[in-house]
Amino acid sequence: MKLLKWLSVTDRFYKIYLDKQLAPYGINNSQYMFLIKICRSPGILQDSLLNMFYVHPSNIVRTVATLEKQGMITRSPNDKDKRTCKLYPTERALSIIDEIQMICEKTEVLLLQGMSESAEPFYGFLNTGGQKYHIGTPYREKGGGVQ
Secondary structure, eight states: OHHHHHHHHHHHHHHHHHHHHHGGGTOOTTTHHHHHHHHHSTTEETTHHHHHHOOOHHHHHHHHHHHHHTTSEEEEEETTEEEEEEEEEOHHHHHHHHHHHHHHHHHHHHHHTTOSSOSHHHHHHHHHHHHHHHTTSTTOOTTOOOO
């Protein structure tokens, strides 16, 4: 149970740390991944976020609505399927996204500090664990897996 405990503790504390770092930009630890993806892939379909981040669809709807309300993104109907929306970053988001990316990268470096070898085995461990528990959840992409 030590592993579960420390995964939980690390998750909780890194989110607190990240929230403090991102606060000046008006976003938090549950929004940064979405904002980075939308800025790096303008016009991305909202539905595609489900298979990228493996969160409940209601979390995506809520996060997208919050980012839109904050003036970070805009939504437009998808011409090919009116049930989905395309997401675009605003100038406000584009003006801060590189700084947000840098904060996230520095946070990763801090988390991995002290590891004697490459972080790749650690990423592999986390990916394998995600694969094991991801099966059977509603977040599984048809024919795909955790990336």
